Amino acid sequence: MTIRVGYFPHNNSLFVLRHRGILENLLPDVEWVDLRELPRPAPVDPERGLPSLHSDHLFDGGYDFxxxxFTxxxxxxANGRDIVYVGISGPRVENGRLVAKADSGIETVLDLKGKRVGIAHGSWQTTLALFALDQAGLAWKDIEPVDVDVHDGGAALLRGDLDAWVGAYPGLAAVEAAADLxxxxDTESLFSHPSLWFTRRDFAEGNREALTAIITALQxxxxxxxxxxxxAAQYFVDDVVARGGTASLDAxxxxxxxxxxGVEPVSEDFLxxxxHAADLLAANGLLPxxxxxxxxxxxxxxxxVRAESGVTA
Known part of the structure; x- marks a missing residue:
């Protein structure tokens, strides 16, 4: 049986694993599926819903894992997909934050009412923005969310096309160098923001050895x-260059x-x-x-996961 593993650079662990050959040593028949090469769904209005790209391909045969x-x-x-969590990383609280240009006149989240806020909609950035709004006593309807690519959002902020942006490193570093922000x-004051891995319930129950091999290889x-x-950074730089772009190895x-x-078992705090995210997303009309x-x-x-990580219950 061919085991299909979806990967892309935004999940750093799987992207590096794709290039290391470790999983192939444990599973003889692995197919790596680049998520960037799969068909994209029709755009979703970020004021009204969330895209379901990843789970769509998980259930239409695009990949198994x-x-x-976070999102x-x-x-x-919420769309009725029978997924199961596999594991989570530790907190990624230094990965990104909600920023505005220092000379914009925007000083707090409250100042975002009616403003254009850039997010990679459907990603962890949607959750961060919603958590920030809720903490400030605002709702999703109080801002104008703008769906921007992880990299394009910084340029849009610098041009003035956005009033604020949820930025992530390494792209955020270039914006920091170009303007005062x-x-x-920040992320730490809102949620733990881990990477996470999930699969279909039927795949997990029917392929326990294969799933355990994937966990082992990730560790x-x-x-x-x-x-x-x-x-490891060189893999990401090489990928950007191969696609016609430029990237900083240092960044x-x-x-x-x-x-x-490292892969950890899902925790009560994570759940x-x-x-909390599921309840807020539904209350703000972003989930059915x-x-x-x-x-x-x-x-x-x-x-x-505990057996492979050495974590005790």
């Missing part, structure tokens, strides 16, 4: 990233050094954050319904 940021599994569950809210590859951040190395690596995120927890998967 995927790693993303996609909540979106999948004001941090409206081994992530240990290599921690020991070799500059060599990518700094970004990787600031991120946690509480996911539930709210969900119970703990329905996506399978105990034996947590045990497998």
């Amino acid at each position: 995927i790693g993303t940021g 996609p599994p909540v979106t999948a569950l 004001r941090t409206l809210v 081994q590859s992530d240990a290599w990233i921690k020991a070799n951040p500059r060599a 990518w190395e700094a970004a990787l050094r600031g991120r946690p690596f 509480d954050e996911q539930q 319904r709210t969900v119970r995120v703990r329905d996506a927890v399978v105990p034996w998967i947590g045990d497998a």
Whole structure:
């Protein structure tokens, strides 16, 4: 049986694993699926809903296993997809923040009422923006959300096309170098923002050995990233260059050094954050319904992650 693993640069762990050959040593028949090459769904109005790209391909045969940021599994569950969590990383609180130009006159999140806020809609950035608004006593309808690419958002902020932007490293570093920015809210004050991995319930239950092999390979590859951040950064730079762009090896190395690596079992605190996000997204009209995120927890998967990570229950 061919095991299809979806990957893209935004999930650093899977992107490096794709290039290391570790999983192939454990699973003889692996197919790597570049998410950037798959058909994209019709655009979703960021004022009215969330795209479900990742779960769509997980259930239409595009791939069997995927790693993303915070929001996609909540979106999948709300759209009736029978996913299960596999694991999470440690907190990525240094990865990004909500910023505005220092000379914009925007000093707090409250000043964003009626303003254009750039996000990569459907990613963790949507959750960060919504958490920030809720903390300030605002709702999604109080801003004009603008769906921007992770990289294009910074340029739009500098041009004045956006009033604020949820930026992430390494792209945020270039904007910091080009303009004085004001941090409206950081990530740490809102949520833990881990990387996470999930799959279909039927795949997990029917392919336990394969899923355990993927967890093992991720742990081994992530240990290599921690020991070799500059060599790992080169994979990302090479990918950008191959696509006709430019990238800084130093910036990518700094970004990787600031991120946690290693797969951990889902925690109660993480599930509480996911539930809070699901409830807020539904209340603000971005999901068709709210969900119970703990329905996506399978105990034996947590045990497998603990066994591979050395974490005790």
